[in-house]
Amino acid sequence: MKLLVFSDSHRRNTSDMLSIIDEEKPDVVLHLGDVVDDVEDIRSVYPDLKVYNVRGNNDYGWHAQDVQDNLIVCVGQIKLLLTHGHLYGVRRNTKALAATARKHGCQIALYGHTHEARLNWDGGILIANPGSISLPYVAAPPSYLRLVIEGTQIQPEIVYLDQTY
Ligand SMILES: [Mn+2]
Known part of the structure; x- marks a missing residue:
């Protein structure tokens, strides 16, 4: 599963997200918040694609009222915790996030918010931030995370955009 x-x-x-989806042909798309309208764009272009999202700190109002702060998604044998990150103090560190993932038996915890791509392993749990697809915080190109899951094997890769997008 990709x-x-x-x-x-x-x-x-x-439109970068749409181009990437078109090229990568994923099985599942996850969006970690900020902002929900962008997720609706994906859903309207790809109505048959499985798309899961959580609420960011900039997601409020009627159009975001049904979006959850945290979501657990199961892909085969792997459980993923999705959250935006601001509720776990991820600008400081990802310890609270890792602890929550562990408590719920998740092998992967995904967060955003810092606009900084990062891959970390914490006691066997993959803690990953795809960075921002449009507004990278540091001097890095926009980025996303490609996750390939086969059985219990997890292959994460941060993909940085080049000029072709
Ligand atoms: Mn944010």
């Missing part, structure tokens, strides 16, 4: 993870698109360059 999953693409996006975050913090903030209404900028959302």
Whole structure:
């Protein structure tokens, strides 16, 4: 199973996500918040694609009222915890996030919010941030996370956009 993870698109360059989905042909797309309208764009273009999303700190109002802060998604034998990150103090560290993932028996915890791509292993749990697909915080190109899950095997890869998008 191939999953693409996006975050913090903030209404900028959302066509990049559509181009990437078109090229990568994922089984599942995850969006970690900020903002929910961008997720609706994906759903309207790809109505048959499995798309899961959580609420960011900039997601409020009527159109975000049904979006959850945290979501657990199961892909085969792997459980993934999705959250935006602001509720776990991820600018400080990812310990609270890792602890929550562990408590719920998740092998992967995904967060965004910092706009900084990162892959970490914490006691056997993959803690990953895809970065921002449109507004990278540091001097890095926009990025997303490609996750390939086969059985209990997890292959994460941060993909940085080049000029072709
Ligand atoms: Mn945010």
